[in-house]
Amino acid sequence: MHGKDFDIRISTTHRIRFTRDAFSVQNRMLIDLLETNGHAKVIVFIDSGVADAFPVLEARVNDYLERMPGFVSRGTVVQTGGEFCKRDADTLQTAWDTIEQAGIDRHSYVICIGGGAYLDVIGLAAATAHRGIRFVRFPTTTLAQDDSGVGVKNGINAYGKKNFLGTFAVPYAVVNDFVFLHGQPEIDRRAGIVEAVKVALVKDAAFFHWIEDHCDKLTQLHPHTLEETVERSALLHASHIAYGGDPFETGSSRPLDFGHWAAHKMEQLTDFELSHADAVGVGVALDTIYSWKTGRLDETSAMRIL
Structure with a gap:
């Protein structure tokens, strides 16, 4: 041969x-x-x-x-x-x-x-x-x-x-x-912020700190703050895809799926009645607790995230 x-x-x-x-x-x-x-x-x-x-x-x-x-x-x-x-x-x-x-x-x-x-x-x-x-x-x-x-x-x-x-x-x-x-309903404008929190946790600690510092404005859906959150999150996601070494996910290391293994299953189990954003929110909480309980994250940091 x-x-x-x-x-x-x-x-x-x-x-x-x-x-x-x-x-x-x-x-x-x-x-x-x-x-x-x-x-x-x-x-x-x-x-x-x-x-x-x-x-x-x-x-x-x-x-x-x-x-x-x-x-x-x-x-x-x-x-x-x-x-x-x-x-x-x-x-x-x-x-x-x-x-x-x-x-x-x-x-x-x-x-x-x-x-x-x-x-x-x-x-x-x-x-x-x-x-x-x-x-x-x-x-x-x-x-x-x-x-x-x-x-x-x-x-x-x-x-x-x-x-x-x-x-x-x-x-x-x-x-x-x-x-x-x-132009979205308020609930949708707010729900999608969870993906910014997720990418900040796995890719950019400074961005996570910024989200913490601007939490009140994000709660109020302050336009400029929401726009900056979306822009920074989008660029972090795109940067990982372009430069993370595995854009088409042929390997098993998928940091952008933090919180998503449970989220996708919950969506499936609820016949997709549970929204993706809400499912990811639960999934990020679960993965945070797992990280804490398995010794990969200290309790103080886990409580900050939750």
């Missing part, structure tokens, strides 16, 4: 951007971010929950697309998001059908505006159509802007398991638009 091993190295850029009111005609961020061959097609998928919260969003997006020089608009599509869409095969199938009917190819862009679950589904559609179409994420929740939306994973639930079907695919770009951040 004989053969030869080939070392195939792939380099890709993970673009993270922060802006405000991205679809204002005065905001050129998206125009400057996307590359075009002079006639690149763009289609935008919008989470219905976001469309309901921002009634003029779809019209503004369509107007912006028509004004983008060197691009061809293929319009917008509004679908039901939330955890339901990850269990509904029709959401993924409709996305594939729409991409095919709109003539979207590998020189095109699929843009998705929505929460983490909807980004997962449309991300899977973009990653598998034509074996990969350039995908731009617009996360709209705190949880998605400070964690899942800046990641490189997508997927749907299957066989009773969370994210059983999916891929690793680095998006062309992630755009955190703070207009969406502040």
Whole structure:
């Protein structure tokens, strides 16, 4: 038996951007971010929950697309998001059908505006159509802007398991638009902060101390404090993915999953009635207690975290 091993190295850029009111005609961020061959097609998928919260969003997006020089608009599509869409095969199938009917190819862009679950589904559609179409994420929740939306994973639930079907695919770009951040219901704005606490615990002690110092303002959802929390968390997550040595999780060391082994199981056991943010909050508490009880963390530090 004989053969030869080939070392195939792939380099890709993970673009993270922060802006405000991205679809204002005065905001050129998206125009400057996307590359075009002079006639690149763009289609935008919008989470219905976001469309309901921002009634003029779809019209503004369509107007912006028509004004983008060197691009061809293929319009917008509004679908039901939330955890339901990850269990509904029709959401993924409709996305594939729409991409095919709109003539979207590998020189095109699929843009998705929505929460983490909807980004997962449309991300899977973009990653598998034509074996990969350039995908731009617009996360709209705190949880998605400070964690899942800046990641490189997508997927749907299957066989009773969370994210059983999916891929690793680095998006062309992630755009955190703070207009969406502040447009959420208060409970969602607050819930997603847990992912910032998690990444601070495992990657940046100074950030954890900063969160402690600004706890009162975060409790009040002070806009600037919330934005800084989201931005620092997003960059820490992206930095680990890019420079942590295992972006596609082929090994067993997964620090960003602190608190998540229990969280995913609790979501599954409750048929996903328990939100991811609430499950992670419980999971971080459990992992903190385990760390303390096994001698890896002192009691004083554990109580600070809890």
